Amino acid sequence: MIGESTPRPDGDAKARGRFSYTGDLWAPGLLWCVLVRSPHRHARILGVDAGAAYAVPGVRGVVTAADLPAGACHGAIVADRPVLADGVVRFAGEAVAAVAAETLQAARAGAAAVLVSYQPLEPAVDPEHAFAGPPLHPDGNVLRHIALRHGRPVRVRRDGTPVEEVVVEGLYEVPAQYQANPATDAALALPSPDGGVELHVATPYPHADRDQVAECLGLPAGMVRLMPTGAGGSGGSREDVGLTTVVGLLALRTGRPVKAVLDRDESLRAGGHRHAARMKYTHRADRDGRLLAVEAQIILDGGAYAGVSPEVIGRLIGCAAGPYMVPYAAVDAWAVRTNNAPAGAMRGPGAVQVCFAHEAQMDKLADALGMDPVELRLRNALSTGTMLTTGQVLDGPVPVGAALRAVAEAAPPAAPPAPGTLRGTGYAVGLMPLLGIEGADESSTATVRLDGGVVTVTCAAVEVGQGFVTLVRQIVDEVLGVPDAIVLQAGTALPTAGAPGVGRHTWLTAGAVEQAAREIRERLLAPVAARYGMTARLLDVRDGRIRSYDGLIDLPVDVMYEDTATVTTAGACRAPSTEPLDDAGQGNAYPAVAFSACRVVVDLDPELGTIRVVDVTGAYDAGRVLDPAQARVRVESSVAMGVGLALTEDAESVWAPPGPWDVPQVRVAAWIEEPQPGAPFGAKGLGDAAIVPVPAALAAAVRNATGLELPRLPMRPRDVVVD
Amino acid sequence: MDATILMPLSLDEAVDALARDPRALPVAGGTDLMPRVNAELVRPSALVGLAKVADLRRWGYEDGFAMLGAGLTWARLADADLAALVPALAAAANEVGTAQVRAMGTLGGNILASGRPADSLPVLAALEATVSCRSPGGVREVAPHLLEPRSGPIAEQLLRPGELITGVRVPLLRGVQEFVKAPVGAGRYLTLALVAGPVVGDVRCAVGGAHPGPVRAFEAERWLAGRMDARSGRLSDARDAADFGRLVADEVRPEAEQRAARAHLRHVVAVCARRAVQRAFGG
Incomplete structure (x- = not known):
């Protein structure tokens, strides 16, 4: 019920170490993927020689930027980040190549054997220097600048006398902060018979990831299916699209399932932290x-x-x-x-x-x-x-x-x-x-299906530890009086639930669920209410009973379902529009x-x-x-x-x-x-x-x-x- | 990981298993070892689990010494009975990690832990305890305070390949024992153990977290012993504690890359030593 504390369905499994994260997934014939990362902050790549890696027993595939469509780049807003570094590396830890092998050890040995020759370049590590320095990327060094100007300086009081000002100044610094999601980024890719790929990733935003991966692999979006897996927490950014793409590419190349799991040290260097x-x-x-x-x-x-x-x-x-x-x-x-x-x-x-x-x-x-x-x-x-x-x-x-x-x-x-x-x-x-x-098209959808008293909610929103599944169950309980709704995560099989975070699913996806549930309630309660010459609004569903406002009607909740076999409705919720x-x-x-x-x-x-x-x-x-x-x-x-x-x-x-x-x-x-x-x-x-x-x-x-x-x-x- | 897992049921079986395969590693609580195994920083050919070796979790007296099994957990060492025997070790136990780590982590595991030892070893060095290292050939007693704390990982000096730490032999002292622990940033700690023995003039002080091994401040100890009144055992001057702190810091010289960090570490050692003396002698 809304306003009450409800135990989380995943809480017990997570506390006991039995929850299945992406890293725990397995498929027959699985290969392990390990990335080759740049030790340099800024360098030109003179060549990548994978010959020695193929000589490592168990190595089945090595990919570099040359194996991807030209200019395969991804990015949440601007696609400016190469899946694998192409000609130049721009940070220490940037992925240059990837190796798939029969075991994790073989993949690590293979990655260590890939010979990348670098010509180190002067790195720009201080943003104040990079600001006016030579461009580090064809797009330039200023990612965005807003010069906010608001109102007018106040110099005189209403009575015309000058204002006496007290002025304080300060220079402040906040460092980068690592999110330390309990489970690091990981992905499992399975090649599909149609030449596409099925990706199992704990991403909070499956649609955007799917579109970017498809674009980078040169596949139509329909040939890339993305299934959300159990997420090990999300402090904001989660799942590097580059990693997902590379794992997908290796699955397509080798024709076998491929899995990658970042270790903590890689995860620390791979980015995605607070600015x-x-x-x-x-x-x-x-x-x-x-x-x-x-x-x-x-x-x-x-x-x-x-x-x-x-x-x-x-x-x-x-x-x-x-x-x-x-x-x-x-x-x-x-x-x-x-x-x-x-x-x-x-x-x-x-x-x-x-x-x-x-x-x-x-x-x-x-x-x-x-x-x-x-x-x-x-x-x-x-x-x-x-x-x-x-x-x-x-x-x-x-x-x-x-x-x-x-x-x-x-x-x-x-x-x-x-x-x-x-x-x-x-x-x-x-x-x-x-x-x-700023005008983000903010909407989310959900489908609620009621079948003989069992409620199933399907939506593209992903539980990443924020408690979304619990919230959906509470809403269904509140509106329909069914406490244990089944919540299915649809991945890319349903329309997008939008970019996650900053309270989005609590508002929009929950709103869509609420709307769909209310519609079902109206539809099912109307005949019950009509029998007593009332409208559905005057009835309250609580604790397995349907009661009227005046207490004259008190029926078991089952009467709602007796005439109707199944009802399915979809709900949508849109945020206030912005510019x-x-x-x-x-x-x-x-x-x-x-x-x-x-x-x-x-x-x-x-x-x-x-x-x-x-x-x-x-x-x-x-x-x-x-x-x-x-x-x-x-x-x-x-x-x-x-x-x-x-x-x-x-x-x-x-x-x-x-x-x-x-x-x-x-x-x-x-x-x-x-x-x-x-x-x-x-x-x-x-x-x-x-x-x-x-x-x-x-x-x-x-x-x-x-x-x-x-x-x-x-x-x-x-x-x-x-x- | 492809390692074999062995679960011996007795001490002899465990020692034999380790002797047969010098690349095997013993594991008790696993709080320090397992993260390193999982990250492939160590690649043992076999893991010898000690959970079923009850002998490692025993303790008892032996003419003036307490024999503490290497399998005693931090939580157990902090219990009242053992705390009365070796107060400084109990004090150290109370400041280790989280309740989960204290429930799993063991004395033997801590002696061999990676990083700069800051918990059990400075206490053992100050108490002049010995560590029992057992192989099929017999038991060797090693005194941590006699090792070279500045010359590389202490575990390598302490234990020979194929040996198992079965316990420590701690002299039972009637004097005062103090343990001070201070975080110095980036997850690092400095610790200091001070023991004032039953005889006036018997003062021992060891610093942990400063070097790869626990560092005794022998000269500072002698100086402080000389400042003690022969009959009362009290210090002659209220300023002695602070002077002792500076002497310990000068002698120990904690290591750090940056100069500013080094200066802070020296300052922390001096403060910890002064506080330990103030607590031990009053004032």
Whole structure:
């Protein structure tokens, strides 16, 4: 039932290690595929000699760019990334060739035997240098630039006297963050008798992957079938289309099933991580703490290929000033091509980075004004009817003030600081545009079939760990009173459910399911209602009974099904339409925006620089909580990811994910349940908005404890030692 | 993986299995070894599972020593009875990884673990315990504090091919034992074990996580022993703890690639040593 906690169907198997991931799949005659990756960040490929690889016992096939149609490139937005590097490698870890062999060991030995001669070129690893440097790709080095200009500078008050400005500036850096999906990217390809290929991949977006793979293989889309498999988590980007294509190509070449599973080290180098960002901010406010202007220059390191960088810039630009009313904004945001691994989307893409900067600025401003940081934020908070700096008027719920007040008023942690430690408290608020933005054609479909009391839902949306299957069952239970619907993942056999993430399936696919289920309900309840001279609307289906509003009718739910053998209906749900941002970054680009606030309390050992996160208290703009347990999981995982970015994950050193000892119990000060108009049950996706303020609030808490400036993440022990 | 899996039922069977095939590796909890096997960083020809060898999980007394089986898990070492016997080892056990790792990971496995040893070995080095390495030819006792901590993986110096660690022999001391652990970033830790024996002037201190083996700070130990009052066992000056910390850091010189990181590690060693002394002697 909606609003109740339901156990996840895959939870037990995953906890016990019995869940079948792509890497666990097997087919008779299976070959293993291992990629040959570039050790150079930037180099010309002078030649690839696979002769020695074929001499390795068990090797059945080696492919390079020459085996693909000329210019076989893929990319989420712009197809600029070669499936296998063609003539030039642009990041260390880029795939140059692939080997298929009878065993994994033979494939690894074969890959090691492929001789690639490189002529190293000067790599551009700093986005500020790549920005104006020689082009690393025929498409140039600027992946997208938005020069947002909004409003007018405020120089005089209403009474004509000049405004007295308080100005704070800062330079901030956020590193790349690896998603560390529990199961790494993998694919199994089976050659089909028709000359096509069947791909088993844990992709959240089967249609886009299918189309790109078909294009790269030079096959009609119909000859590539893509079946979603059990996904081992998805922090945003999942499944490298290049890998899927290569595995498909090797299956076509060898006529045998081929499987590839990335190891953790490959996965770390292959890209798809959160964009590293460098941000320069200037905030101006009047003496009363009202924001007058936000100016910023933001550079994202897009890595070697465009990926989703243009879209991340589109999301980031609307969040750059924070959830505040800003009369004048001048924000330039660039995504720049470099010789680093291509960035992807990770929970809260774009918004997490700018939140770290704009919230640090708000604290600096509060300090300069001698004002309480919470009070300063409340004074400037967005509310319904106010405007983002993209010029979009917010017509949905905008509970910035409510969320911030909830965390500020929540009881502080009961335990006193550990002896010898400094306690610090920090606050942050963030916003996150949901769904596809800037005119993305956002719709999703689902089919609901009722057969003798058994409900089967078929949709192209993929369960990647977000709890979508549970949600569909809850909706069917809520509308039709059938608690255990069967949810089938259709892969590319059904029309697309669209790009996943940022709350999409919670809204659109769930909306399609709800609509189809409601139609069935109307159709089946109408005859029952008619018998009693009522309309179906006056009847309620709950706990296996059909009851009327006045309690006069109380029938077993089975009467609904007795006259009809099977009913099948399809539902579709479309997001509010949006438009691309113009050159000045203006336009109604976002279908909806979600907000969250966070308070973090830390105890810091000033001598050792060790930080213990004592308490994380959050308030979340949920629209409606559909399943409290699932909602908590979304929030807790977001906090863990946020702690990792803020404290442990140092991109320049050994990758160290946060452990359970780094993350405290998360307290929810408030689920703010103002329904989002147009969304099914008024609910919004939670995970993306929930992570946005976490690193910012953690940094604020450590600043509060130490008085240090701490302009970059992660905050390593040696950065926070106070002598 | 194509390795053979053997499941011996007794210590003799396990030792024989390892002696027959020098490329076989013993596996108990598997928390350190199995990830390396799966990543093919080590390629054993056989794995000798120790789960059914009950003798490895025993412990007992033997004239002034505690004999701890190599198969005791961290969780077991942290229990009250063993914590009373060897407090520093229990303190180390409480700070290892997650509950899952503590439930599976064993003392013997930790002695042989990859990376810079930071958990059991500094404690054993400070206690001057010995590790029992058994082969069909008999048992060899190796003292970790007498090995060369700076010259490559300690496990290679400690164990000969075909030997199995069956346990450790820890002297039972009536003095004070302290263990301090500090994260230094990127998943790395520094640890320090301090033991003040029953006799005044008997101070031993070992640092883990700084080098491939646990490093004893012999000179700093002698200095601190000289600062102890002959009758009360107290330190002569409140500043002695901090001075001792600096001496330990100078002697141990933790390794790191970058200069800034090295400076931080030295600072952390000094703070850990000072705190251990303050806890042990008060002040």
